[in-house]
Amino acid sequence: MEVEQFLKDQAKLQLQPVYVITGSEDYLHRKAGKALKHQILAGNEDLGLGSFVGDKTSFAEVREELTTLSFFGGKRLAWVEQADDFVSKNRPALEKYFQAPSSNGVLILETSSWPSNTKLSKMLAKEALITCEAPSRKESLVAWCIAQGKNIHDKPLANDAANLLVELIGPDLGRLDQEIAKLACYAADNPKINAKDVDMLVGQGHVEKVWVLFDHIGQGNQRAAFQLLFELFEQGEEPMKLLGAFSSHLRKLAYAGRFAMQDKPMAFALEKAGFFSFTKTSAEAQLRKIGRKKINKVLTWLIETDTGMKGGSQIPPKTLMERLLAMLCSK
Template sequence: MARRSPDAPPTLDATMRVVILRGPDRYLQLAYTQMLQTALEAEHGEITPFSFDGATAEPAAVLDELRSYGLLQTHKLVIVDAADALLAAPKAVAAETPRKGRGGPTPARTLFERYASDPMESATLLLRAATWRPGKLDKLVAKVGSIVKCEAPDVRTAATWCVARCAKEHDATIQPDAARLLVERIGPELGRLDTELAKLASFVGPGAEITPDAIRSMVGLTREEQAWAIQSILLRGSPAPVVTKLRELLEVSRQPEALVTWAVIDLLRKLHTAAQLLRQGEAPAEVARTLKLWGEARTTVLSAARHVEPDQLAGLLLKAIRADLRSKSGVGRSSRTLEVLAIEVADMIPAA
C-alpha cells in the first residue's frame, strides 16, 4: 500500500486496515466514519461493526475482537472512541509487554503498535480521539491506513462549506455574505453549522435563498457575541467610550453585571495568552485558531496583544478575577469596581 501523509486530504478506502481520526470536531469524525464504512461495504458487502469506549475498555478485549473470526466471516469494523485514553492505560495488559521505564510508551500503546505493524486482513480498526499524542503508532498506521485531522476549519473554509452543503443537502441556497455571517455568529464547527442551515432552509422554504437578514432574524447572538459588544469598545483604547458603553449596558439595556464582568475577564485572558504565544514565535493564524478568534476579533485582539507585555496583562487579569470574587461575596460596589477595571484595560491598550 502507498504511504499516506497524515495531513493529506482524507481518502478513506477499503484497503485501509487501521484509521485514526484525531481532533475535537465530532461532526467530521462521524462523517469520515461513514465514508470508511461505505467503502468497506462496497468492497466486502455486509460488515460487522463493533464499538468500544476507550475510557473503560481493556486493550486486550479490543485486540481479541480484531483477531477473532465470526461465524459468518464478515469483515469487521472495530471502532474505539476516546482512543487516547485506551492507549494511555498505565497498567500492564500483557505479560509479554513489560513497562519500558519512565517516559516510554505505555503497555497498551506498545500492543497497538505491534498490531499496526501486522494487522488482520479481515478487520479494520478505527481509532477516534479528540486529543492525540503522535508517536511511533502514527508512522505504522500511515503504512497500512490513514490519519485524518478532525478540526474545525477557518472562517473562509467553513463559509465555503456552508454554501456547498446548503445546496446539496438542504434544498436551498445561501448567499456567500450570509454564510460568512453565520460562521462569524456561531463559529466554524461544522455540526452546529449544519444544524443551523437545516433550520434556516426550513425557514425560507424549498429552493429559496438564505440572506444575511435571515441569519440576523433566525440565529441569535451567542454569549460570546454579547461579550464582544463590550470587548470591541475596550480594544479601542479610549476610556471615555468605555464608560459610556458600560453605563448604557448596565443602566439602559439592563445587561447583567456578571456578563459584563465575564466579558472583561475573557478579553484579558485572550490578550494574555495571545501576547505570550506571539512572543514565543507562534504564527498569528495558529494563535487565532487556539483562541477561537474569528472575523474582526482576530485582527483587533492580535493587534492589541502585540503592543502589551504579558506580565502587565497577567497582573490586570489577576486583579479582575479578585474583583469578581469580591463582588460575588458582596464586598464593595461592583458597578464602580467594574468601571474602574474597564478604564484600566482601555488605558493599557494603544488607541486604535
C-alpha cells in the same frame, strides 16, 4: 490526510486494517467514522460493529472483536472512542498488532492527537490517518458554510449570511451545520439564505437591535444607546450573544475605516466592508462618530471583551459590554 480529501478519494483507496481518526473537530470525526463504517460493514452495522470506550476497555477485548469471524461474512469493525489513554497503555501490544493485523476485522482508533514521532505513527499507512480540524481562518469557515448549505442542505447561503453565521457561532462545525439545516427549513420558500434569516433565527434579532444601538451612536445619542443596551439585558439577552452581533458590525466598520484611511471614497469603503446601499448613510454616520482614532482600537477592544467573558476577567460580562459601549461613545 485531511478528512475532506479522504472522503473525496475513499472509493479508490485500498481498505486498511487500521485507521486513526484524530483531531479536535467532533463533527468531522463523525463524518469520517460514518463513511468508514458504511464502507467496512456495508449494511451489517448492527452485527458487525464492536464499540469500545478507550479508558474502559482492554486490548484483549478489542483484539477478540477483531479476530472473531463475522456471522454474515465480510469484516468486523472494532471502534475505540476516546482512545488516547488506550493507545498509551497498550502501545507495545498495538505495535505488534500493527505489524500483523487480523484479516477478519478493521480497527478504528479515535484520538484527540496522534504525534508523528512515535513508532505507531510511522507504522500506520499514510492514507489511514484521517485528520479532523476545523478551518482556522474566518474566510475558510465562510467558504465551508456556503459549500455545506449548497452541497449538503440544498440551500445556498449568501456571502453576508455565511459571514454573520460564523461571527455568531464561531469555528464549531457541528453547530454551524445544525444552524444551516434549521436555516434551510426556515428559508425554504426563498432562493437562498440571507443575513436577515441568520439574524432572526440564529441571532434572535440581535443584529437588527445592535444596528439600532449603533444608529444612536452615529446620531450622538449616547443616552439612547445605553438605554437600549440595558433594555436588552432586562429582556434576558445574553452578553456573549450580544457581543457576537457587536463583533460582526464593528469588524465591518473597522474594515471600512481602513479603506477610508487609504483615501478611498467612503461609498467604496462601505461597499467593500459589506454594507448594503440602503445602510450606507447610517453606517457612514456611525463610522464618522466613532472616529479614526477609536476605529483603529476596535479589534483590540473586541478581543479584550471576548477574552474577559470567557474567563479572562473577573468583571461581570454585562459590565464588560457596558465598558465596550462606553469606549465606543467616548470622545
